[in-house]
Amino acid sequence: EADIYQTPRYLVIGTGKKITLECSQTMGHDKMYWYQQDPGMELHLIHYSYGVNSTEKGDLSSESTVSRIRTEHFPLTLESARPSHTSQYLCASSEWNRGTGAFFGQGTRLTVV
């Protein structure tokens, strides 16, 4: 079944640790996105990609980095986690067709202590 997967679903980690949030999709979509969402708040675009080896920063400044070495895989890395990074991180993908929306993974809820 075509889908988009994020792991882990929940992560509690200490300050200063390096973390990688995984995102994979089996829909063959070229475009992928990372959004950050605090509870009850709006989604903010932090990274996006058009395809392999193409990544851009979003409208919300983020200390995280991303890579796109394979079409299906779009991991997000934080080199040194801080409590201010505590949030929900949502990965999404879409086709180029304007009539298609973005499909979201289940999200990773990150808590940095």
Place this chain on the structure above:
Amino acid sequence: QKEVEQNSGPLSVPEGAIASLNCTYSDRGSQSFFWYRQYSGKSPELIMFIYSNGDKEDGRFTAQLNKASQYVSLLIRDSQPSDSATYLCAVRQVDNFNKFYFGSGTKLNVKP
């Protein structure tokens, strides 16, 4: 100015009533418009999209688009308690790197 504006609510309607959710957007270059439903603690789920002026119906849901007024709405007929969620309006700017911009969402409560 935000790309997408929504009333945060909450909007409360009785079971069986019509719920009307509204959204305005700022960029006239926006080409596609989407409604997502997000339950608390879950990720957004796409429920409707529209890109032509007028109405589009899908089951109990009707999306309405007025590009001249830069206005999008979602009607939910025969509202059910299971419809209680936050509804996000989103626009896709094809000429702006195909980015999706989301509103902050309207919380809908359907009372039994």
